[in-house]
Amino acid sequence: xxxxxxxxxxxxxxxxxxxxxxxxxxxxxxxxxxxxxxxxxxxxxxxxxxxxxxxxxxxxxxxxxxxxxxxxxxxxxxxxxxxxxxxxxxxxxxxxxxxxxxxxxxxxxxxxxxxxxxxxxxxxxxxxxxxxxxxxxxxxxxxxxxxxxxxxxxxxxxxxxxxxxxxxxxxxxxxxxxxxxxxxxxxxxxxxxxxxxxxxxxxxxxxxxxxxxxxxxxxxxxxxxxxxxxxxxxxxxxxxxxxxxxxxxxxxxxxxxxxxxxxxxxxxxxxxxxxxxxxxxxxxxxxxxxxxxxxxxxxxxxxxxxxxxxxxxxxxxxxxxxxxxxxxxxxxxxxxxxxxxxxxxxxxxxxxxxxxxxxxxxxxxxxxxxxxxxxxxxxxxxxxxxxxxxxxxxxxxxxxxxxxxxxxxxxxxxxxxxxxxxxxxxxxxxxxxxxxxxxxxxxxxxxxxxxxxxxxxxxxxxxxxxxxxxxxxxxxxxxxxxxxxxxxxxxxxxxxxxxxxxxxxxxxxxxxxxxxxxxxxxxxxxxxxxxxxxxxxxxxxxxxxxxxxxxxxxxxxxxxxxxxxxxxxxxxxxxxxxxxxxxxxxxxxxxxxxxxxxxxxxxxxxxxxxxxxxxxxxxxxxxxxxxxxxxxxxxxxxxxxxxxxxxxxxxxxxxxxxxxxx
Amino acid sequence: xxxxxxxxxxxxxxxxxxxxxxxxxxxxxxxxxxxxxxxxxxxxxxxxxxxxxxxxxxxxxxxxxxxxxxxxxxxxxxxxxxxxxxxxxxxxxxxxxxxxxxxxxxxxxxxxxxxxxxxxxxxxxxxxxxxxxxxxxxxxxxxxxxxxxxxxx
Numbered sequence: 001x002x003x004x005x006x007x008x009x010x011x012x013x014x015x016x017x018x019x020x021x022x023x024x025x026x027x028x029x030x031x032x033x034x035x036x037x038x039x040x041x042x043x044x045x046x047x048x049x050x051x052x053x054x055x056x057x058x059x060x061x062x063x064x065x066x067x068x069x070x071x072x073x074x075x076x077x078x079x080x081x082x083x084x085x086x087x088x089x090x091x092x093x094x095x096x097x098x099x100x101x102x103x104x105x106x107x108x109x110x111x112x113x114x115x116x117x118x119x120x121x122x123x124x125x126x127x128x129x130x131x132x133x134x135x136x137x138x139x140x141x142x143x144x145x146x147x148x149x150x151x152x153x154x155x156x157x158x159x160x161x162x163x164x165x166x167x168x169x170x171x172x173x174x175x176x177x178x179x180x181x182x183x184x185x186x187x188x189x190x191x192x193x194x195x196x197x198x199x200x201x202x203x204x205x206x207x208x209x210x211x212x213x214x215x216x217x218x219x220x221x222x223x224x225x226x227x228x229x230x231x232x233x234x235x236x237x238x239x240x241x242x243x244x245x246x247x248x249x250x251x252x253x254x255x256x257x258x259x260x261x262x263x264x265x266x267x268x269x270x271x272x273x274x275x276x277x278x279x280x281x282x283x284x285x286x287x288x289x290x291x292x293x294x295x296x297x298x299x300x301x302x303x304x305x306x307x308x309x310x311x312x313x314x315x316x317x318x319x320x321x322x323x324x325x326x327x328x329x330x331x332x333x334x335x336x337x338x339x340x341x342x343x344x345x346x347x348x349x350x351x352x353x354x355x356x357x358x359x360x361x362x363x364x365x366x367x368x369x370x371x372x373x374x375x376x377x378x379x380x381x382x383x384x385x386x387x388x389x390x391x392x393x394x395x396x397x398x399x400x401x402x403x404x405x406x407x408x409x410x411x412x413x414x415x416x417x418x419x420x421x422x423x424x425x426x427x428x429x430x431x432x433x434x435x436x437x438x439x440x441x442x443x444x445x446x447x448x449x450x451x452x453x454x455x456x457x458x459x460x461x462x463x464x465x466x467x468x469x470x471x472x473x474x475x476x477x478x479x480x481x482x483x484x485x486x487x488x489x490x491x492x493x494x495x496x497x498x499x500x501x502x503x504x505x506x507x508x509x510x511x512x513x514x515x516x517x518x519x520x521x522x523x524x525x526x527x528x529x530x531x532x533x534x535x536x537x538x539x540x541x542x543x544x545x546x547x548x549x550x551x552x553x554x555x556x557x558x559x560x561x562x563x564x565x566x567x568x569x570x571x572x573x574x575x576x577x578x579x580x581x582x583x584x585x586x587x588x589x590x591x592x593x594x595x596x597x598x599x600x601x602x603x604x605x606x607x608x609x610x611x612x613x614x615x616x617x618x619x620x621x622x623x624x625x626x627x628x629x630x631x632x633x634x635x636x637x638x639x640x641x642x643x644x645x646x647x648x649x650x651x652x653x654x655x656x657x658x659x660x661x662x
Numbered sequence: 663x664x665x666x667x668x669x670x671x672x673x674x675x676x677x678x679x680x681x682x683x684x685x686x687x688x689x690x691x692x693x694x695x696x697x698x699x700x701x702x703x704x705x706x707x708x709x710x711x712x713x714x715x716x717x718x719x720x721x722x723x724x725x726x727x728x729x730x731x732x733x734x735x736x737x738x739x740x741x742x743x744x745x746x747x748x749x750x751x752x753x754x755x756x757x758x759x760x761x762x763x764x765x766x767x768x769x770x771x772x773x774x775x776x777x778x779x780x781x782x783x784x785x786x787x788x789x790x791x792x793x794x795x796x797x798x799x800x801x802x803x804x805x806x807x808x809x810x811x812x813x814x815x
Contacts, residue, residue: 099698114706516783631747632718660709661730
């Protein structure tokens with residue numbers, strides 16, 4: 001029989017305001033196995049933990065139930081405390097009477113009744129708990145960073161600086177990501193390339209960093225400390241070791257019809273190309289869809305002109321398999337598709353552009369050489385209208401419910417740069433709210449309004465109508481003056497919402513990392529563990545976790561790196577002891593469990609089985625505790641009920657059911 | 663059944679549904695926590711049991727719950743494709759489809775059993791699901807099938 005202690009936390013008034021904790025304590029004393037029960041204001045505080053530790057020693061407790069917040073919050077805290085007092089940590093269970101009781105119920109009577117039931121279920125479970133011992137697993141001291149934007153580069157650099165090897169996998173031909181496409185950055189108006197390219201070069205030159213560009217993660221298996229990852233290196237058709245990056249091939253390539261992805265389709269590029277001049281590595285790839293050699297078999301100009309003989313039309317995709325201890329997702333974002341926003345005439349007029357397209361137009365290396373001009377006729381625009389929140393903070397289904405966070409600031413930047421370079425251009429911004437919560441952000445926005453006289457109108461735009469004379473009639477509302485506004489614009493810039501890169505979802509499935517309703521990867525805790533995924537060993541860097549600007553992305557990238565370094569600095573990790581085990585007496589070796597095991601943790605051995613009236617050699621299932629992750633799929637698949645899961649055994653869960661349905 | 667009804671009438675107590683919710687540790691339990699920290703209420707009739715994965719829920723647990731007088735059982739897991747253990751929720755989906763149709767056949771109506779996918783970010787969905795499920799159980803009334811009379815007072 002267990003000697004169980006029940007500890008009920010007030011959590012200040014978080015629990016005590018709606019749950020009569022004294023009554024929970026009284027009821028606990030009546031439960032079978034309970035020898036001690038008390039309540040305290042903050043169980044998780046040092047004094048509270050001392051109470052638990054003292055009671056374990058004084059009362060000789062063999063099991064502990066803490067009625068407090070979610071086990072996701074403090075289970076580890078209390079188990080550590082129990083361990084410190086000499087109790088096996090797995091003899092402690094939490095009854096969640098805060099998140100799943102006091103916070104959602106208002107009536108004291110109802111909440112207290114429920115809290116008592118939850119306490120009973122936990123006590124019933126602990127009565128059947130057995131001490132468990134964690135195994136150990138090795139840590140592969142290497143990290144993988146998926147995504148080669150500023151987030152990925154910064155994370156990789158920080159990890160490499162701590163002395164660990166890092167691989168970056170980037171799906172496009174060059175690292176750099178979205179930041180490489182930007183012209184200037186707010187709020188300092190630094191040239192984006194000037195601050196990014198040194199980092200790209202540093203990453204490429206770092207002895208601890210390997211970069212796989214034009215590559216994608218194909219398969220991920222394993223667990224924290226020991227991931228095995230298949231990386232597909234897509235056929236570049238150019239030998240990365242031989243190529244000198246002279247660029248003759250791109251110059252001579254006769255196929256120049258493909259749209260440049262880097263310039264958001266605003267210019268054409270050759271079939272053999274590097275996305276931009278400062279690409280790292282500065283080695284082109286052949287776009288096989290547009291290459292004449294691949295389409296017709298004739299051409300081969302690049303091969304003829306290449307002085308290094310680096311062109312290889314026969315190259316094939318290659319899959320390499322690597323081992324890592326930690327994986328960082330840094331997959332970044334893209335702009336939403338504007339297909340559903342016909343009212344802004346984005347598809348109809350070339351002079352309606354997105355902010356990222358404007359970014360390319362303003363850039364000296366962009367499609368117009370940095371001259372602000374209309375894409376329809378090449379004339380400089382005299383009236384520019386910016387429309388904010390296109391698809392952000394959208395109540396209906398076609399947009400996103402969240403704020404994209406960066407648009408207010410980059411629009412202020414665009415407006416300011418345009419007014420600075422072309423002072424006779426009128427700039428109008430339609431906004432819902434201007435959100436500038438960052439260091440020196442509001443000052444920046446104020447400058448755009450006060451110094452550069454950018455015309456900010458609070459209100460939304462209903463329609464953009466292309467006129468026969470080539471202008472765009474913008475119909476908007478000014479909700480402060482309560483009037484309709486009509487503007488004849490030459491150019492309209494849409495601040496389209498940002499969304500997670502489409503590859504993130506597929507990746508999340510591979511990493512078994514959870515994803516939220518908007519497709520952003522979920523963090524383990526919104527406040528306390530913002531750069532870790534709930535899946536151990538997976539970390540989040542940059543916009544894949546939620547919209548953020550460059551300074552925030554860089555700080556988060558560093559934070560993710562610190563977490564990775566912390567993991568890689570360990571030689572061994574304790575494994576989860578809540579694994580499955582087959583009862584040899586009941587197992588008949590049918591293989592049903594092995595068929596459903598996602599980790600291949602179950603094998604079969606011939607064992608001599610001795611039981612009452614039984615003594616024979618039988619094929620029985622054996623679970624490899626190092627591979628088993630404790631999902632419990634096998635326990636249900638087992639037709640004879642031989643398979644059980646430590647920590648969540650059949651008897652324990654049944655006891656919980658019984659305690660609840662009493 | 664007759665005995666049951668008289669017993670209740672004698673007590674003159676308002677009937678409260680008894681609902682067991684099995685929540686997977688990675689998505690739904692976290693979703694329930696989020697519902698809690700966002701103060702999105704749902705009826706106290708719902709009591710949650712934490713399991714590592716929805717595929718840990720043995721049909722025996724559900725039968726046991728009904729036997730012990732539960733009026734509804736709901737199983738919550740990660741969205742298909744998002745299972746922490748890659749494939750667990752697919753097993754749940756198949757197993758429960760079979761179990762629920764069998765339960766329906768013996769008189770435990772389909773409305774009393776449900777599988778729902780709730781991610782860690784869907785506190786609102788968790789709360790809405792539980793509200794809706796409890797309302798459904800209330801409309802169905804007390805579960806009299808499978809209940810073990812020996813378990814009743």
